[in-house]
Amino acid sequence: xxxxxCCDRTRxxxxxxxxxxxxxxxVDYIQANGHGSWRLLPKLAGLNRCGKSCRxxxxxxxxxxxxxxxxxxxxxxxxxxLHAIVGNKWSMIAAQLPGRTDNEIKNYWxxxxxxxxxxxxxxEPPPGPAAGCPAARHMAQWETARLEAEARLSLLAASxxxxxxxxxSASSSSTVAGAAEKAxxxxxxxxxxxxxxxxxxxxxxxxxxxxxxxxxxxxxxVKRNDDATIIxxxxxxxxGPGDDSSAASNETEVAEEAALEEYHMFLxxxxxxxxxxxxxxxxxxxxxxxxxxxxxxxxxxxx
DNA sequence: AATCTTTCCAACCGCATCCCC
DNA sequence: GGGGGATGCGGTTGGAAAGAT
Numbered sequence: 001x002x003x004x005x006c007c008d009r010t011r012x013x014x015x016x017x018x019x020x021x022x023x024x025x026x027v028d029y030i031q032a033n034g035h036g037s038w039r040l041l042p043k044l045a046g047l048n049r050c051g052k053s054c055r056x057x058x059x060x061x062x063x064x065x066x067x068x069x070x071x072x073x074x075x076x077x078x079x080x081x082l083h084a085i086v087g088n089k090w091s092m093i094a095a096q097l098p099g100r101t102d103n104e105i106k107n108y109w110x111x112x113x114x115x116x117x118x119x120x121x122x123x124e125p126p127p128g129p130a131a132g133c134p135a136a137r138h139m140a141q142w143e144t145a146r147l148e149a150e151a152r153l154s155l156l157a158a159s160x161x162x163x164x165x166x167x168x169s170a171s172s173s174s175t176v177a178g179a180a181e182k183a184x185x186x187x188x189x190x191x192x193x194x195x196x197x198x199x200x201x202x203x204x205x206x207x208x209x210x211x212x213x214x215x216x217x218x219x220x221x222v223k224r225n226d227d228a229t230i231i232x233x234x235x236x237x238x239x240g241p242g243d244d245s246s247a248a249s250n251e252t253e254v255a256e257e258a259a260l261e262e263y264h265m266f267l268x269x270x271x272x273x274x275x276x277x278x279x280x281x282x283x284x285x286x287x288x289x290x291x292x293x294x295x296x297x298x299x300x301x302x303x
Numbered sequence: 304a305a306t307c308t309t310t311c312c313a314a315c316c317g318c319a320t321c322c323c324c
Numbered sequence: 325g326g327g328g329g330a331t332g333c334g335g336t337t338g339g340a341a342a343g344a345t
Binding site: 016017037038039051052055059088089090091102103106110 | 329330331332333334335338339340
């Protein structure tokens with residue numbers, strides 16, 4: 001049972017570089033009708049190409065939101081950091097770099113960053129989550145950064161507690177969850193956004209591969225390439241208002257603590273392995289100033 | 304100026320996953 | 325539940341451009 005090839009080679013569909021005329025046909029068609037079914041698109045748009053080729057051309061080159069030009073230092077840093085967590089998951093990395101395509105990032109990694117890292121004597125960094133404790137050389141920096149992270153979390157938690165107040169015994173975990181949920185809708189805090197994205201998900205999956213699964217914090221809707229908003233994870237099950245059985249609440253408490261522990265491990269990991277926090281003393285921070293964050297979260301809380 | 308080598312990136316290919324019937 | 329088509333993803337390739345000799 002062979003699968004039908006995407007492109008019917010016997011029909012002599014065109015391959016190779018796209019001409020400006022073809023580009024125009026494709027852009028005009030998509031702008032007027034949307035891409036719809038990629039398989040049908042070439043015929044409808046009057047192109048002698050296979051749908052796959054059209055999709056690739058559009059997503060990697062013609063899409064209006066594509067950012068052109070060289071990668072900035074910030075983008076390079078992000079790519080290196082994200083590659084350390086997720087490995088060659090180019091689409092995941094691209095999702096964190098607006099305007100950049102997975103193909104572009106992949107090419108950039110293979111032609112520039114890989115070599116650069118090798119030249120620096122770093123060799124090929126092992127893809128996927130790196131294990132281990134924070135290295136001593138970064139301890140002081142990390143402690144400062146971590147305090148900053150925790151301060152921000154507390155701030156977010158405090159501002160969101162108004163909304164959560166109904167569930168009076170709001171544990172730290174559900175508070176963090178609420179804060180994370182709010183924060184991930186605000187591109188301001190990349191850390192919480194990462195935790196709630198595919199990357200955090202990937203971290204959790206890799207960590208839990210070797211031990212019993214931990215409950216997860218509620219995930220934010222994750223944007224996919226096709227702009228369909230999907231929920232990646234089930235929310236952490238918390239007891240309802242009427243549920244006061246001590247066994248259940250005990251179980252919940254343990255689960256929440258585990259979730260919080262997991263989140264803190266991610267903080268450890270991100271701080272040390274990804275160098276996400278270089279603020280104050282290092283002169284670089286992915287976090288916006290505390291005041292901005294506070295203002296943003298207060299806005300959300302009291303809307 | 305000519306030729307060879309290296310670099311870069313757009314595009315292809317095949318497998319994996321999703322989704323619908 | 326599973327079969328098959330559609331789409332997404334990551335690895336690889338081919339050729340143009342740039343640089344070296």
